[in-house]
Amino acid sequence: MTAPAWLAVTPGEPAGVGPECLVRLADSGATAPLLAVCDPAVLASAATMLGLDIDMVEWSPGLEPRAGQLACYPVPLRAPARPGHLDPANADYVLDTLRQAVHLVRDGHAAALVTGPVHKGVINDAGHHFSGHTEFLADLAEVDRVIMMLATDSLRVALVTTHLPLRQVPDAITTEAVDSAIRITADALQRQFGIAKPRLQVLGLNPHAGEGGHLGHEDDDIIAPVIEACRRDGLDLLGPVPADTAFTPTALEGCDAVLAMYHDQGLPVLKHAGFGRAVNITLGLPFTRVSVDHGTAIDIAGRGIADASSLGHAVEIAARMTRAASQ
Numbered sequence: 303m304t305a306p307a308w309l310a311v312t313p314g315e316p317a318g319v320g321p322e323c324l325v326r327l328a329d330s331g332a333t334a335p336l337l338a339v340c341d342p343a344v345l346a347s348a349a350t351m352l353g354l355d356i357d358m359v360e361w362s363p364g365l366e367p368r369a370g371q372l373a374c375y376p377v378p379l380r381a382p383a384r385p386g387h388l389d390p391a392n393a394d395y396v397l398d399t400l401r402q403a404v405h406l407v408r409d410g411h412a413a414a415l416v417t418g419p420v421h422k423g424v425i426n427d428a429g430h431h432f433s434g435h436t437e438f439l440a441d442l443a444e445v446d447r448v449i450m451m452l453a454t455d456s457l458r459v460a461l462v463t464t465h466l467p468l469r470q471v472p473d474a475i476t477t478e479a480v481d482s483a484i485r486i487t488a489d490a491l492q493r494q495f496g497i498a499k500p501r502l503q504v505l506g507l508n509p510h511a512g513e514g515g516h517l518g519h520e521d522d523d524i525i526a527p528v529i530e531a532c533r534r535d536g537l538d539l540l541g542p543v544p545a546d547t548a549f550t551p552t553a554l555e556g557c558d559a560v561l562a563m564y565h566d567q568g569l570p571v572l573k574h575a576g577f578g579r580a581v582n583i584t585l586g587l588p589f590t591r592v593s594v595d596h597g598t599a600i601d602i603a604g605r606g607i608a609d610a611s612s613l614g615h616a617v618e619i620a621a622r623m624t625r626a627a628s629q
């Protein structure tokens with residue numbers, strides 16, 4: 303069966319910048335046919351706000367993509383949406399869009415999932431335990447372990463732990479967690495990115511990778527033995543590398559990805575290097591999921607100044623990964 307051309311796109315939080323980014327991208331011409339999974343009224347309001355005339359059509363199975371047209375699989379809002387004003391009443395709507403989009407991909411109607419930003423706080427305010435798409439999609443797909451990787455054209459950063467309070471991070475740096483993160487990342491780089499023998503830099507957890515045990519023990523006791531075991535299995539790994547010098551141009555030469563131990567060890571560097579040009583990819587899912595690098599930007603939503611570049615890159619990368627997977 304040939305893969306469908308559609309990419310299912312969730313614009314995310316209806317009060318955030320996701321809808322306007324999607325409309326702007328559709329207007330400027332995305333590199334793949336977009337199937338928006340959301341309330342069409344949200345896109346229509348964003349188009350009006352931007353002064354754009356969008357040719358939107360309701361999707362049904364068998365619909366053929368047409369240049370300049372934005373297809374929409376309708377999911378009704380739970381409450382009226384106002385850009386810049388979060389409303390917990392729409393948390394279930396946001397989660398519905400994700401569930402429906404995953405169905406479309408898993409049922410073969412769309413080739414991949416591209417996600418706009420959701421607001422984790424308001425979803426939790428509504429009573430859900432929600433730490434991010436990454437974990438939510440892993441649950442939906444019934445996969446025990448997935449890895450978050452953010453990527454620009456020249457840097458990839460994967461994470462051992464994701465949305466976890468800093469106080470809980472050291473306890474989460476276990477042999478199993480580091481081992482699975484290394485193997486899932488290396489495997490994805492081979493299969494989804496076509497890198498025959500990927501080289502990973504694995505960061506330490508503590509300053510100077512623990513300074514021989516004087517600044518923390520996890521580097522020597524947990525991370526180093528896992529690296530050794532993975533090397534014995536043929537993986538090309540450097541580490542534990544002190545995080546402060548791991549991102550110098552010299553250190554990054556020949557390195558296909560950096561594996562950071564926690565969110566704010568790796569992502570500030572990545573976002574400094576390419577905010578707006580980066581994407582967030584979930585590794586280890588049974589389908590392709592690519593997301594924007596930014597959040598809901600509630601402070602600017604509805605003002606027409608949101609940059610849609612990251613969404614454009616996410617669409618492009620998702621289409622590329624889909625093609626690579628089908629070859």
Ligand SMILES: NC(=O)C1=CN([C@@H]2O[C@H](COP(=O)(O)OP(=O)(O)OC[C@H]3O[C@@H](n4cnc5c(N)ncnc54)[C@H](O)[C@@H]3O)[C@@H](O)[C@H]2O)C=CC1
Nearest residue numbers: 418419420421422423593594595596597598599602608609
């Ligand atoms: N993929 C996702 O679903 C993501 C969701 N988030 C969530 O978004 C919410 C807000 O997070 P923040 O830390 O405030 O980050 P944020 O990315 O929403 O905003 C940080 C700054 O960047 C600006 N910004 C963000 N996107 C922009 C765009 N497209 N164009 C122009 N400027 C832009 C904002 O105006 C703000 O000044 C949180 O709930 C967070 O968890 C954050 C990152 C990714």
Ligand SMILES: NCC(=O)COP(=O)(O)O
Nearest residue numbers: 433434435436437582593
């Ligand atoms: N910092 C990345 C982020 O918050 C997005 O996470 P996710 O929603 O893709 O899991």
